[in-house]
Amino acid sequence: MDISATTVKGLRLSRGWTQQHLADACDISLRTVQRVEKDGSASNDTLLGLCAVFEIKQKTLLVIPAPSHQQMQQVSLQTQTLTLAIATLCGGCIGALIMFLVLA
Numbered sequence: 434m435d436i437s438a439t440t441v442k443g444l445r446l447s448r449g450w451t452q453q454h455l456a457d458a459c460d461i462s463l464r465t466v467q468r469v470e471k472d473g474s475a476s477n478d479t480l481l482g483l484c485a486v487f488e489i490k491q492k493t494l495l496v497i498p499a500p501s502h503q504q505m506q507q508v509s510l511q512t513q514t515l516t517l518a519i520a521t522l523c524g525g526c527i528g529a530l531i532m533f534l535v536l537a
Contacts, residue, residue, distance in 0.1 A: 435496040436480060438473035444487045445470075458486045 445455050452466045459466075459482035469475045473496060475483070484491050 434475055434477060434480060435498070436469065436473050436475050436483075436494040437496050438470050440494055441473075441483060442470045444489075455483075455486070459483055 445452070450458075452470070453463050456463045456466045459479070461479055461482060465475070465479055469479065469483070480491060480494060483494060
């Protein structure tokens, strides 16, 4: 899971803690704290421990990757196709209802 390494380090330093102090407080290894602050990778348990110790919400640390241009185009094309199909179906039904009412 990707988390903000700079945020973790900033929170730790703002409290005047060493990496070992943070590791002890979270009940994780020093190596895990070093990895989190270097790479920003952490397990769900590590994330929960950090959030508990720092008294913050998970969304404060989580890094949500931005979708690629290709993914955005793909979603847009699927949405356009679905919208066109629904509009065509609704238009056909409304047209048939109008013809039924006029001819009846």
